[in-house]
Amino acid sequence: MSTRTRISNAERFGRCLGRRWRAYVRRERRVSGWLIAQGVPTPAAAVLIWGVKLAVLAVLLYTAFWLALLLVFGVAAAWVARNTNWNEPQPEWRSGNLGFGLYHPDGSRIDPHDPNDEM
Incomplete structure (x- = not known):
């Protein structure tokens, strides 16, 4: 019998998320360093990175809004079709x-x- 404990799927998923987050932070620091090396002042580079983050968030929220609206219309159409007596x-x-x-x-x-x- 093995004394090793196996990691659960939740732990595996958490580790995967942690690796991806660390990779994102490394990439962000690399981009910030590249901007500073190109002559962009440090506060401006930070503002630019935050602007990109906010733009991505706005696009995600916009997409989520339209998908939710599409879902609401689909549910309403299904409800109307279910409650219609076709015969x-x-x-x-x-x-x-x-x-x-x-x-x-x-x-x-x-x-x-x-x-x-x-x-």
């Missing part, structure tokens, strides 16, 4: 006993109609 006969426009108009499937006219107004 029930619908009123239709046709010529009937009282002239052309909107008639219920049982033959009664639905739309307002004045029999004295016909020509």
Whole structure:
């Protein structure tokens, strides 16, 4: 029997996130150093990096907003489709006993109609 404990998936995932975060911080420092080496003042380089971060955040929020709105419309359409009775006969426009108009499937006219107004 082995005395080694196996790491869980959650720990493995956390380590992966930690490695990616450290790689991101290293890349950010490298970009900041490159900007400073190009002659950009240190505060301006920091402001520029923060501006890029905020722009990326704005794009992510914009995309998330539209995806959420699309999801809401999809759920609403599914709800309407679920609550619609497709087998029930619908009123239709046709010529009937009282002239052309909107008639219920049982033959009664639905739309307002004045029999004295016909020509």
